[in-house]
Amino acid sequence: MKKTKIYSKYFVLPGLVLYIVFFVVPSFIGIYFSFTDWNRYSSEVKFVGLENYRAIFASGSNYLSYVRNTLNFTIISNIVKIIPALFLALLLSSNIRGQNVHRAILFFPALLPYLVIGLIFRSMLHPQTGFVNNMLRTLGLDFMAKRWLIDPKWVWPSIYAVDAWRGIGYVMTIFIAGLSSIPRHYYEVADIDGANFFQKLIHITLPMLKPAITINLIFGITYGLKVFDIIFVLTNGGPGRMTEVINTAIFKEFALGTYGMGTALSTLLFVFMVVVSVLLLKIMSKRELEL
């Protein structure tokens, strides 16, 4: 065949090698080190079997609460972004004046470093000098001024709010792209039949938005399980270790020099993500068939 000559196999190699060396290899040697006591203080690396995992899953272990925090964050942060974002997308797809400007503004925070967002809100949520409490006091709403990132009751809601502030515009933009692909006449026919807003939402919009919803869920779940920056900067896992998630805990193990434990936590995260990847692969191979 002529074809084989023009499509050289070597074209795939550079990318593949980079990907394998810096991405795949660390994951696998990480699995090996997760069964050892590798640490900064001894030059010898001893095989300890399942010891690290036993420590993680021991009842009442701190690690379990970090895993729970990560799962909670994944679920809640997605709910508080995806549902409002859907309505925002509908709002900004209904031909109101200046809707392109609004879209651009709402999307912008999604492009900034989490670190910067975290710093901005750490300042804004400062209990004494922060912008939020200043505003509340100026408006005479002193009772609403909280110690946002310190009070155990308010710390998670504050994190979710900041995370949503950054991410809603992105989720919305994906929904807008999905909405723009729905043929107009579906709605015209529904209007003739006298369907109301919610009927149209449930029978036309949501089913047609399935691909956009799927993408938002995959990205959202991936982001949630791997979350690091925003929590590291806003609370660094505090107060106490109340908001510690897997990735911030890994960094703390790294800082302590207990590398074996760190890689065990990484491997656990890896296993979670494999579940998500199976989902991703299913969808992708379905699409591949349609192409």
Place this chain on the structure above:
Amino acid sequence: MSHSRRKFKISFVKQIIACILSLMVILPFVMVFLNSFKSESEAAFMNLSLPKSFKWENYLIAIERGKLITSFFNSMIYSIAATFISTIVNSMAAFVLSREKSKLNHFLYFFIVLGLVLPTNYIALIKVMQALHLLNTRLGVILFYAAMHVPFGTFILYGFVGTIPRELDEAALIDGANAWNLFFKIVFPLLRPAVVTVALLTFLGVWNDFMTPLYLLNRASQWPMTLAVYNFFGQYQAEWNLIFADVVLTCLPVFIVYLFGQKHVVSGMTTGAIKG
């Protein structure tokens, strides 16, 4: 008549809601921007009043004390070099993987795309970097960033290669082009819209990253902006005017990229939302 008045009312309410939401996004930026020009004691109140006098020197102080010139160039080098490398290797890989759908290529494509979700094991990565003598080097960071963006770039470009007619390849072959010429002279220029999208998003991805240098770089002289800003924040906790000046400088390149490349950025980030 009353029907159209009701419609008008609804659209009025919608506009008010949209404006309030946009305002909620803009307000923190305005606050940061205004306070970055204030004196330390004035900025401590953190309100929306205009600065009594615009202290431009805040920016100079932040740049000098935060060693931001070095960090800015570090970030630029990391972002540009990683973008350049990964865009080229990704489009080459995507081209061949999409054109020749053998069993092996099919597998390789899915294998690469899995990287979109899988996490990086940074602690083990350090071991790999050590073995390659790349730990605490700029080259190591650049290669890792390029590798980190292989799945995303290959994914986007793979989809786009499918829209370029295959007949072009055959015509080029008849004209005596080899694999190399065909790709760089004919296909790559046609991939331009997707290449621009991938390049911009890779650039932003590297510019915004915070976790990698935290693990891989221990010398301040090699830190990118994000890490320098975080460190600066640790040292000058109470001096919000300086921290905000720092924040403005970090956001500026992102803002410029968005201003000029909005269409590409949005189209890249929403791929996959329509088909399927």
